[in-house]
Amino acid sequence: xxxxxxxxxxxxxxxxxxxxxxxxxxxxxxxxxxxxxxxxxxxxxxxxxxxxxxxxxxxxxxxxxxxxxxxxxxxxxxxxxxxxxxxxxxxxxxxxxxxxxxxxxxxxxxxxxxxxxxxxxxxxxxxxxxxxxxxxxxxxxxxxxxxxxxxxxxxxxxxxxxxxxxxxxxxxxxxxxxxxxxxxxxxxxxxxxxxxxxxxxxxxxxxxxxxxxxxxxxxxxxxxxxxxxxxxxxxxxxxxxxxxxxxxxxxxxxxxxxxxxxxxxxxxxxxxxxxxxxxxxxxxxxxxxxxxxxxxxxxxxxxxxxxxxxxxxxxxxxxxxxxxxxxxxxxxxxxxxxxxxxxxxxxxxxxxxxxxxxxxxxxxxxxxxxxxxxxxxxxxxxxxxxxxxxxxxxxxxxxxxxxxxxxxxxxxxxxxxxxxxxxxxxxxxxxxxxxxxxxxxxxxxxxxxxxxxxxxxxxxxxxxxxxxxxxxxxxxxxxxxxxxxxxxxxxxxxxxxxxxxxxxxxxxxxxxxxxxxxxxxxxxxxxxxxxxxxxxxxxxxxxxxxxx
Numbered sequence: 209x210x211x212x213x214x215x216x217x218x219x220x221x222x223x224x225x226x227x228x229x230x231x232x233x234x235x236x237x238x239x240x241x242x243x244x245x246x247x248x249x250x251x252x253x254x255x256x257x258x259x260x261x262x263x264x265x266x267x268x269x270x271x272x273x274x275x276x277x278x279x280x281x282x283x284x285x286x287x288x289x290x291x292x293x294x295x296x297x298x299x300x301x302x303x304x305x306x307x308x309x310x311x312x313x314x315x316x317x318x319x320x321x322x323x324x325x326x327x328x329x330x331x332x333x334x335x336x337x338x339x340x341x342x343x344x345x346x347x348x349x350x351x352x353x354x355x356x357x358x359x360x361x362x363x364x365x366x367x368x369x370x371x372x373x374x375x376x377x378x379x380x381x382x383x384x385x386x387x388x389x390x391x392x393x394x395x396x397x398x399x400x401x402x403x404x405x406x407x408x409x410x411x412x413x414x415x416x417x418x419x420x421x422x423x424x425x426x427x428x429x430x431x432x433x434x435x436x437x438x439x440x441x442x443x444x445x446x447x448x449x450x451x452x453x454x455x456x457x458x459x460x461x462x463x464x465x466x467x468x469x470x471x472x473x474x475x476x477x478x479x480x481x482x483x484x485x486x487x488x489x490x491x492x493x494x495x496x497x498x499x500x501x502x503x504x505x506x507x508x509x510x511x512x513x514x515x516x517x518x519x520x521x522x523x524x525x526x527x528x529x530x531x532x533x534x535x536x537x538x539x540x541x542x543x544x545x546x547x548x549x550x551x552x553x554x555x556x557x558x559x560x561x562x563x564x565x566x567x568x569x570x571x572x573x574x575x576x577x578x579x580x581x582x583x584x585x586x587x588x589x590x591x592x593x594x595x596x597x598x599x600x601x602x603x604x605x606x607x608x609x610x611x612x613x614x615x616x617x618x619x620x621x622x623x624x625x626x627x628x629x630x631x632x633x634x635x636x637x638x639x640x641x642x643x644x645x646x647x648x649x650x651x652x653x654x655x656x657x658x659x660x661x662x663x664x665x666x667x668x669x670x671x672x673x674x675x676x677x678x679x680x681x682x683x684x685x686x687x688x689x690x691x692x693x694x695x696x697x698x699x700x701x702x703x704x705x706x707x708x709x710x711x712x713x714x715x716x717x718x719x720x721x722x723x724x725x726x727x728x729x730x731x732x733x734x735x736x737x738x739x740x741x742x743x744x745x746x747x748x749x750x751x752x753x754x755x756x
Contacts, residue, residue: 229270321366358406461626466604560599
């Protein structure tokens, strides 16, 4: 991601021009994105960039900088290091784990060594107090008590205290678990305050960002939406038009509503019914977006086209490619038709922009210091469109995490049931039906899924679960049953429900047995062709959230 806020024609907002910003430099830790999330939760705006970011390329100055953890040893020949200008910028710096070692190593490469034993898991850090002219170095641990429960994950450690620093925290294995400079706002900690396993970690980050850096806590969706609408209007102009695909999910719905607020009917939303949507999905989305949210929506029913191309296909990757490529084809044809019709409007210009619901986690995946090619993620709904359509991207949610998108949706007046709707994959039911797809399997998957979700909602569990659905086994895996005093062979329906905060890992949801009994009874009795119901209790990893 370019530091100036624009790359390859992709439109990126620049909240750091409006909000005090804490810059997080990522050294490859699995927890790096959590630092940014915790700061955002404190209403302090934060951005993450790779640790190799050159400060001279930034067009803005952060209020403070946090150096993340990482899987490397700072003394290794291939270890990543921060731009030396970071330490000359004159803003407060906090090093976390590897970041602590990076600060120490930058001062003297003898300061860091391989530890005698690895320290991983829960630990108790002893906070050391100072007085007199050195009392200011205790600000990082202000109001955190004398003993702090933390999460450790390191093998290397400081061999000695860097010159000009004092210890502010320690454990028996890491006597320099926390250090602070006596004459500069430089701080380092060996543990991870960003994870929930460090109960007071968020307060520590607040001490750094707010108390030490002086960052204002004014990052809210109320302020963001006004600035973003203003930015969209300036970018699109008084006559420019925007087209975008919607699915009914929270991301595309919020992005569409934001565009509606910014440019009205000059935004053209397109819903492609690919034949593998949930029960009455297209009708529900159309009613919601047009009647309740006032969005200019075109619905394209391409069921026959998609299902025709999927006939006889059982490989999940082939299914994905067929659905993705066919979507592009249908969306392109629809975009051309809308563009032709728009030319006759005296109040509007040509369609120049494409709306995309990119979120900040997608951006984070593409900015690893190892290079975008190693981590970048292809979006199923727009992959391949840019080269053929020559449209400029507008990504109004690009700086937001999922929880911020939901807060923005609430601020825009979108109903709660839409704001908190579970994710639905781009390939739809095609990857919830194992093997080849046919009309009977689609019907069973839709009806069973509807029963499952309805019962979850009725039990008051929907908001506690991150994602839930019913999947169907292939015809080759029918199960025997006894129904109506007859021996039958019917479909196996598998239920899956998970809890997760980031969708990178997930645990299966522990339903009460009475709930599962009720759902199973309803599916077997009400869904013709289904004779068995199972519940998937596989976590991620080793499993995935979806079935295929």
